[in-house]
Amino acid sequence: MAVDPLIELRDVNKYYGQLHVLRDINLTVGRGEVVVVIGPSGSGKSTLCRTINRLETIESGRIAIDGRPLPEEGKGLAQLRAEVGMVFQSFNLFAHRTVLANVSLAQLKVRKRKKDEADRRSRELLERVGLASHADKFPAQLSGGQQQRVAIARALAMDPKALLFDEPTSALDPEMINEVLEVMQQLARDGMTMVVVTHEMGFARSAANRVVFMADGRIVEDRTPEAFFTAPESDRAKDFLSKILKH
């Protein structure tokens, strides 16, 4: 794998004041690869995910998407963000717009599609995540799992090269987690490049090409799921797995 790198992070460091949250991160995600990032809370995994489309700035190091370094601000950055979709823990659907408008908005504003063309594409994507009948509702009328699937459709509407998932199921009731994971599994099978920060070990085992284990701002292990879950190398990972797999 990783013959054709799509996302590259080299020697990335980030601080929140005195707190060193990302330490010398090196990570390459190949085209079509699904990388799951796991680790204890406060390990920097969400921050890592957010630096990839520069929702968080970095103090040193390089990040490149498809060979192009991440621009600082302005139009260039906006264009690059359109190529990298993001799904948030708290969904962040636009509360004042209908489901259909949520999915269409950036197509109109960023991709400059015509309204009927954008809406047609939006309905296709809503169909794909199983929510075609909810197109005219407002986000607040949907369950958490439904909102998150709309958020995935909204990200897909930009035809991104890669998708970032920042704990997409952490705010969901247990019975709604699966409907979101199924959509994500399907995307993985379709060959979407994905970086997924999650606590869903089942998803990591079944859908990931690689598991990245983070602790204290460092990448401690970066291996295939089988190797990681059956024989973790580091004590930190053994400790983490023993805690979460006990129940």
Add this chain to the structure above:
Amino acid sequence: MDVLTENFSLYAQGFLGTVELTVYSSILALLLGFVMASFRVAPVGSLRVLGTVWVTVLRNTPLTLLFFAVLLGLPRFGLVLPFKVFAVLALGCYTSAFICEVLRSGINTVPTGQGEAARSLGMTFGQTLNTVVLPQAFRSVIPPVGSTLIALAKNSAIAGAFSVTELLGTYKNLNELGYSIIWTFVWIAVGYLIITLSISALFNLMEKRWGVAR
């Protein structure tokens, strides 16, 4: 009662003067306040500084002093305009500082995730602000914007001291004509009430139509 009926055209002139001042200054204040609020939340540092300076200077200057500065200061730099235009400029700029802060507090009520989601989709700062953040901020700023515009309507009385035709200024003429000062002011007060209550009613309507559903 006679004061009103016998001098109706004088009252009407003053009333219309105040309405004009209020409407034009409100439009200017809303536009400028909107621009300055955008500056204050912009990712560009120099714009933020400009917005902050604008608010700090205008909000902390007494309005009468600002009128002096505009009406007597600007002509010295060769800018000669009718006094009414100067009054609109002074009132509009002064009130824009308050509108700016009201809008900014509205922007702060919108969860940061909304802006992040818009940016993550590749929207520019302007698109994010105009299509995602401000429409949601708008709902929560309707009541305080109404209050600010009511204050503007009453502040317009200061323009009378600079020989701009407006409602309060009518008392001088009526006083000279020997009418009872009390009834003169009662009818002036009624005039202001008509204007301020209309603004209240307008904003109540807007709140019913677009306000945040609780």
